[in-house]
Each structure stands twice: as structure tokens, then as C-alpha cells.
Amino acid sequence: MNLSQVAAAFRPFDTLAAQLLPQVEDDAGDGSHDLSHLLRVWNNARRLQAEEGGDLRILLAAVILHDCVRVEKNSPLRSQASTLSAQRAQEILLSLGWTREEAQRVAHAVQAHSYSAQITPLTLEAKIVQDADRLDAIGAIGVARCFYVAGRMGSSLYEALDPQAQQRPLQDTRYALDHFPAKLFRLQEGFQTAAGAAMAQARQEKMRGFVEQFLGEL
Incomplete structure (x- = not known):
């Protein structure tokens, strides 16, 4: 599949998806954190957003970037994975012209999604991303x-x-x-x-x- 085909799976945000997907680190053969995982988490997030509300653009960015820095499950750095991904997500979004406030909202959702990090989600979008990822x-x-x-x-x-x-x-x-x-x-x-x-x-x-x-x- 080429990038446009993959991005189309995230419609109506396919243009944004096409910008963000190349920024995600290669999964190194990890079939538990691959494109299918991103799509399932996105589908979960959309179902939750339909019931709870929230900004879908923020949600999409957080879903695609929530594992943008890969850390193996058995790595001693595992508890820092979501913080590393949040920092990288904010850098990516700022480079794409997002406002600092928007980038920080996404970064918080990315950082708070992790079970091992034990960070309380403070925004609706962060709560939805955490739930969507845990449902998977x-x-x-x-x-x-x-x-x-x-x-x-x-x-x-x-x-x-x-x-x-x-x-x-x-x-x-x-x-x-x-x-x-x-x-x-x-x-x-x-x-x-x-x-x-x-x-x-x-x-x-x-x-x-x-x-x-x-x-x-x-």
C-alpha cells in the first residue's frame, strides 16, 4: 500500500494522516503496534467521540503519534515511552504549523495514554485516547x-x-x-x-x- 491508500483509511482526516504517518518510527516487525493497531485505536476513538464529544483532529493526531517513539515491552525505558513519544509529537506538530496550545493538547493525550506511565488524563481527548488504546x-x-x-x-x-x-x-x-x-x-x-x-x-x-x-x- 502507498501512503495515500493508507491515509484514506483515516478519512475525513486523510490529508492530516498523510502528514503524520511518515513521522512514526518503523515498527521493526512489531505486529502489536503496527498500522492495524493504529486503525483499531482510531476506530475506538471515533466510537467514543460519538458518545462523549471531543475534537476529532486532536484525537487523530494523538492516535497516530501515540507510539511514535518505539520502546520494547521488556526495555528498562518502557515507562518513559509515552513521554518520549509526547515530546516527539509536539515537535512534529509545531513543525507542521500547529499552535503550541494544540500541540500541547495532543502531547498530553499521547503522554497520558500509557498504562506504565501512570499519568492521569486531564482533557476529554486524553481520556478518549487512553480508553481507545486500552480497549485494544x-x-x-x-x-x-x-x-x-x-x-x-x-x-x-x-x-x-x-x-x-x-x-x-x-x-x-x-x-x-x-x-x-x-x-x-x-x-x-x-x-x-x-x-x-x-x-x-x-x-x-x-x-x-x-x-x-x-x-x-x-
């Missing part, structure tokens, strides 16, 4: 992404003798199954918008059902 981490897509990332990092499916971590600490960098109680099951508690919370509940039920089936086959 749960449900059927979330299950697929969890095991994809685990395989990419060389993790095992589960700890053979204690898969539910009843007598050991959770180690989600070593075992994919541990990532569900360690993080994914906790995401539902932190949704910022009513629309996001409703969508999260449905996806959470699907994800819990999968884990129950998984454990039932051991």
Missing part, C-alpha cells in the same frame, strides 16, 4: 496481542507446575498467562469515559472466558 489490549484482540508479544519476547505460554501463580509471584515477562491477572484484567477498573467502560466490560467478559477455557484444557 483487551477482548479477543487483546488475547491475540498478548500471546503475539509473549512469543516475540521469547516467553513461555505458562508456568508448567503452577499456571495460575497460586504459590509464586506473577512473572508476566516470562509467562504469557501471567499477563492476564498482572495487567489485562486490571485495565477495566481504570476506564475514563462511560462509553469506554461499557465497551470494556463486554471485552473483559470475552477475555475472562478465554482464560477459563485455556485453564480447562490443561
Whole structure:
């Protein structure tokens, strides 16, 4: 696909998308943070915006740039990833002629989207971007992404003798199954918008059902 074809998927903001997409660092083969991820987060954000309101132009810029600086999940710099992306996003937007206030609104949404950064979103757009990104981490897509990332990092499916971590600490960098109680099951508690919370509940039920089936086959 060429840039115009990709940008067209972000209509009616395809012109803006065509400016921003080349600024995103190469995904280095990371299929959990690729174009399909951006499109899913954008679709989530549009659904939430339809219910909650918010500036779609700000939302699009924040969605496309929310991972514009790539940091691997197992990197010691992981907690700084959203801050690095926010700084880069602001630089990009200022270079494109955005006002400082607009660029800062986008940068805040980018910085606050991250679970590991633990930054409270203060604007409606930041709340929507955080919810939209977290929705992509749960449900059927979330299950697929969890095991994809685990395989990419060389993790095992589960700890053979204690898969539910009843007598050991959770180690989600070593075992994919541990990532569900360690993080994914906790995401539902932190949704910022009513629309996001409703969508999260449905996806959470699907994800819990999968884990129950998984454990039932051991």
C-alpha cells in the first residue's frame, strides 16, 4: 500500500494522516503496534467521540503519534515511552504549523495514554485516547496481542507446575498467562469515559472466558 491508500483509511482526516504517518518510527516487525493497531485505536476513538464529544483532529493526531517513539515491552525505558513519544509529537506538530496550545493538547493525550506511565488524563481527548488504546489490549484482540508479544519476547505460554501463580509471584515477562491477572484484567477498573467502560466490560467478559477455557484444557 502507498501512503495515500493508507491515509484514506483515516478519512475525513486523510490529508492530516498523510502528514503524520511518515513521522512514526518503523515498527521493526512489531505486529502489536503496527498500522492495524493504529486503525483499531482510531476506530475506538471515533466510537467514543460519538458518545462523549471531543475534537476529532486532536484525537487523530494523538492516535497516530501515540507510539511514535518505539520502546520494547521488556526495555528498562518502557515507562518513559509515552513521554518520549509526547515530546516527539509536539515537535512534529509545531513543525507542521500547529499552535503550541494544540500541540500541547495532543502531547498530553499521547503522554497520558500509557498504562506504565501512570499519568492521569486531564482533557476529554486524553481520556478518549487512553480508553481507545486500552480497549485494544483487551477482548479477543487483546488475547491475540498478548500471546503475539509473549512469543516475540521469547516467553513461555505458562508456568508448567503452577499456571495460575497460586504459590509464586506473577512473572508476566516470562509467562504469557501471567499477563492476564498482572495487567489485562486490571485495565477495566481504570476506564475514563462511560462509553469506554461499557465497551470494556463486554471485552473483559470475552477475555475472562478465554482464560477459563485455556485453564480447562490443561
